[in-house]
Amino acid sequence: MKKNIKFILISFFFFLLLISITEIFLRYQGFGTPIIYEKSYQYGYAPAPNQKLIRFNNKNVTIDSNGFRIGSSINNTYNKIYFLGDSVTYGGSYIDDDELYSENFCQKINQILKKKFNCYNGGVNAYGFENIIERYKSIKKNKDTFVIITLIPGDFSRNFMQIESLPYFTKKHTHFLKATTELTAYYLDIARSNLRYDEKKFSLEQKLDDYTKKKITENLYQIQQLQKNDPNLIILFFPPKKFLLEKKISEFDNFFFENIHNKKNYYNLTNHLKSLNDENNIYYDSIHLNSKGHQAMSEVLFKLLKNNFLKTN
Numbered sequence: 001m002k003k004n005i006k007f008i009l010i011s012f013f014f015f016l017l018l019i020s021i022t023e024i025f026l027r028y029q030g031f032g033t034p035i036i037y038e039k040s041y042q043y044g045y046a047p048a049p050n051q052k053l054i055r056f057n058n059k060n061v062t063i064d065s066n067g068f069r070i071g072s073s074i075n076n077t078y079n080k081i082y083f084l085g086d087s088v089t090y091g092g093s094y095i096d097d098d099e100l101y102s103e104n105f106c107q108k109i110n111q112i113l114k115k116k117f118n119c120y121n122g123g124v125n126a127y128g129f130e131n132i133i134e135r136y137k138s139i140k141k142n143k144d145t146f147v148i149i150t151l152i153p154g155d156f157s158r159n160f161m162q163i164e165s166l167p168y169f170t171k172k173h174t175h176f177l178k179a180t181t182e183l184t185a186y187y188l189d190i191a192r193s194n195l196r197y198d199e200k201k202f203s204l205e206q207k208l209d210d211y212t213k214k215k216i217t218e219n220l221y222q223i224q225q226l227q228k229n230d231p232n233l234i235i236l237f238f239p240p241k242k243f244l245l246e247k248k249i250s251e252f253d254n255f256f257f258e259n260i261h262n263k264k265n266y267y268n269l270t271n272h273l274k275s276l277n278d279e280n281n282i283y284y285d286s287i288h289l290n291s292k293g294h295q296a297m298s299e300v301l302f303k304l305l306k307n308n309f310l311k312t313n
Helices: 002-029 101-110 129-138 178-196 210-229 241-245 251-258 270-279 291-310
Strands: 037-040 044-047 051-054 060-063 079-085 117-123 146-151 233-237 266-268
Touching: 002 178, 044 129, 079 101, 079 129, 101 117, 101 291, 129 146, 129 210, 146 291, 210 233, 210 251, 233 251, 233 291, 241 270, 251 266, 270 291
Parallel strands: 079 117, 079 146, 146 233, 233 266
Antiparallel strands: 037 044, 051 060
């Protein structure tokens, strides 16, 4: 009997030790402090205000009082440039605040302008087209405010996303096993998804059907109506890695730009990024940029957009 009790106690001790070591290791890797989101009736969800986190590989993620990601060069006396989009714009927790293309662009543009700007990154993981447009409408703008929206093919199939369908947190965990909780929740969500769904995503990277073409046309019309009242609204089309590897221009590229009647303030980044990707891989995965990619993106945007900002000085 005593041997059994001793065995149970020793086993329990080593179990707690294993859990503790795992938790410490995961925290060292950057788990345990995920971005906390809050729900919105208008645009679905966004990062909750006032967060300063250290994530993977000691990368800083800073969210300001209005739910925008910001870099270290922020100055409240400057004019504003808002970058809106999905996770491509947001950058991810493996990209530091100061590595983001939004922050790098701001530093470059401020070197040639008398009138200085702050850049606010309003990219949000898994946003669809309607989330992005509603976030745009929520921003208080004046004549010196610029908004740069980056769109990818997937944005047009996601429509209006809600946080409940995504593996993100609206609840903050402060207990000892917070890193283990984050990783466990991630894999549980993958398991749930694999058990319940066959095809998880629509793909607009292949042939476009008539309904999809109609919907993209309606979305573009909506943007152009917004631009009539906002000449400082700029639209970027960002290609997935696959588009850069193909020798011919994608059907999506062609259709997207053929249906823009007034092409002012619309920019297709495919050809600009293709040469950069040939020289040095700029993608972290099939769609998101790595740190070199964010630097390259900021250089492309500086060349394309600097005249828009020089006109304001």
